[in-house]
Amino acid sequence: MLIAEVSDKYDLSQDTLRYYERIGLIPRVNRNKSGLRDYTEEDCKWVEFIKCMRGAGLPVETLIEYVKLFQLGDATVAARKELLIGQRDQLLTRMEEMKRVLERLDDKIARYEQTIGAKEKALMAHDS
Template structure:
């Protein structure tokens, strides 16, 4: 699949895809006879995985480390799992923090709703 199609499919710019490849965030993409990137299904799975992980804020450095370990083979299964477990812990912490902020926002909005109802009641 050409880079333009991958870019469209995953809603990532072509520059972002090239950058991800250049820094080792996705494994090197094969090129066709004309030298144009030709993404395989496996390449697309990497793009989807990286987009998903970046979408929730996982650091590029950790993902580069993960991809590097993956490329070293099965002997790195343990360290890869540990990386993911640590990121999951951090994500759960962030989600808890976001839940607290969401509750606070909901309380504030409810307070404003009450104020608006009082004002509207007074005007009527």
Template structure:
């Protein structure tokens, strides 16, 4: 697949894809005879993984380390597992924080809704 097709498929800019490749986040992409990037299904799996991890807030540096470890082979399986386990712990903390924020927002919205309803009722009564 071309970079334009991949860009559209994953809703990422072509610059972002080039950047991911340049910093080592995306393992080297094959090139066709014309020198253009030719993405494989394996590349697509990496892009899906990167996009998923980034959307959950994992730092690029952590993902670069993960890719580096992956490229070293099976002897790094334990290190990769530890890296992902630590990131999972951090994500759980973020989710708990977000849940508390959501509860607070819901409370504030409910307070505002209660204060608006009586005013609307008073306005309707004065119109009658």
């Protein structure tokens, strides 16, 4: 699959895909006879994984480390697992923080709705 197709499929710019490859965020993509990147199904799985992890807020540096460990083979399975567990724990903490912020926003919005509702009632009573 050419880079334009991968770009469309995963809603990532071609520049982003090239950048991800250049910094080691995704393994090096093979080239076809014309010298164009030719993404395999395995390459696309990496793109999808990285997009998912970045969307969840995992740092680029951590993901680069994960890819390097993966490329070293089965001897790094435990290290990769620990890296992902650490990231999961951080994500859970951020989700709890976001839940508290969401509750606070909901409370603030509810107060504004009460204030606006009370003012509208007062105006309607005044106009009657």
